[in-house]
Amino acid sequence: MPDATYLDANELVINMGPQHPATHGVLRVKLKLDGEKVLGSESVIGYLHRGIEKIAENRTYTQFAPYTDRMDYVAAVTNGMGYVEAVEKLMGVEVPPRAQYTRMILAELQRIASHLLWLGTHALDIGAMTPVFYTFREREEILKIFENYCGARLTTHAFRIGGLQYDLYDGFEREVLKFCDYFLPKCDEYETLLTTNRIWLKRTKGVGVISGADAIALGVTGPVLRGSGVKWDVRKAQPYEAYDKVEFEIPTGQNGDTYDRYVVRIKEMHQSVRIIRQCVERIAPGPIMGKVGKVIKPPVAEVYHSIEAPKGELGYFVVSDGSTHPYRVRVRPPSFVNLQALDTMIRGHLVADVVAVIGTLDIVLGEVDR
């Protein structure tokens, strides 16, 4: 029977997820609501925990590389790149330029693919249904290039410690350049759908605001940090591969809201195309593997190496005890750390905005939970 409190505007705690299409995987958010307003939240994660770091200790350095693909499974190329570079740094291996440029091309293609997937699903979450069809069409072209290169579309395992397993196939450069020419007008097409769309503006402007200082305090990196006006990118700050030899800009936003992060990612795709074109220009015939023995046995030491993954700073902390198996591999996942900012970003907003903010953080639960 409804009593006097039945219609009271009491605080209400509801669960969003773990089976919720807008949580992009299995994320459960406990929301404390006052009507439609979010008073606070708690993220419950771990549904996809597979113990990647434990597996690493029970595999050789080489065997572990394919596992990294399964963390951020929409950006496997960059995951693998971070890992092989960390081991290379540990061993002091020089990677030949041809392998470096190949890695950069594939990594930037992967960044575009990841951003496209983000854009499509993010817009879909907010209610714009069309972009997802467009972005998946272009993403398909990138996956075809991956498939032609290494036989896999998603979990690519494209690189090897010391360089590459496969040299580029005939026509790779032509195909990549063709994609670049094809892609830029498409990118403008997305913008005609969204950038000045009134509904899009209403749903994204001023939503999920986080200041640059807060973002740094919460350890947020990647496009989310840059959307808040902090001009920082691992590719520029501490260049790896040959990122110091190519020209590109770091797009930033000002307001730190969902709209700015959208603009930053769109601009990043343009910059990625710019990097790819320069790499294709510079790639020259040559060896694709550095001097690495058949058995990988790094010295007794530890290194931290991080790269700018599509989602933010992806770091690997590898500890070696001199044997063929890593003593410890710690993955510093951008999604995990960025997700922590969710609570700060949704307080005071409406429930519908939670969906927008989860989308704009661009998390992949495979990487959050590892």
Place this chain on the structure above:
Amino acid sequence: MSDEPKAPPSGGPSETPAKPVPAQGTPASPPPKAAAPPKPPPPPKPAVKPDPWSSPLLDEMQKRFPGAVGEAVIFRSQPSITLTRGSLLGICEFLKSDEGGEYTLLTDETAVDYPKREKRFEVIYHLYSFKRNDRLRLKLLVGEGDKVPSVVGLWPTANWLEREVFDMFGVEYEGHPDMKRILLPDGWTGHPLRKDYDILRQDDAWVQSNLGIKSGQ
């Protein structure tokens, strides 16, 4: 898939080769020397190992916190400093401040387990300074049951990172606002990233009572 009872973790199929644990503190890399007269000595391999590190920042730290800074090494141009437990918060606050180099970003906090050592855990902090574009690694040696001062007050990002360390290693923090598991279920027993936690081990009781299956394997 199979519902067969799981072999006890210790005697299970040895998919997990027991790995040698490095002798404590000493970089163990003996191969090149050991006397083997018949063969001509192999070309002397340059021993790759961390070098001692010195820098103005380190001197400043030693001056301000006498006795707090232990070993300081550098490897692949990555400096790493070992600290004592009592001084951790003071040093972190100093490093975050203007004169300490403004290490405002705590990139990562994690731990490594060395069960044979007297203090088995190394809690590791990776700091980054935007001003200096520089990374710094801090290490804290922690024994079983020791409480680590939480740095959440300085870097809020440590909240989840410390919860993960607690979850995976069982290292407890002092002054943490919400010390509980993060990736594993709350009722789970054991800390999987400890070296004595076998890769095939799981909390059978939890799995059986919560999932209604005999074993997850």
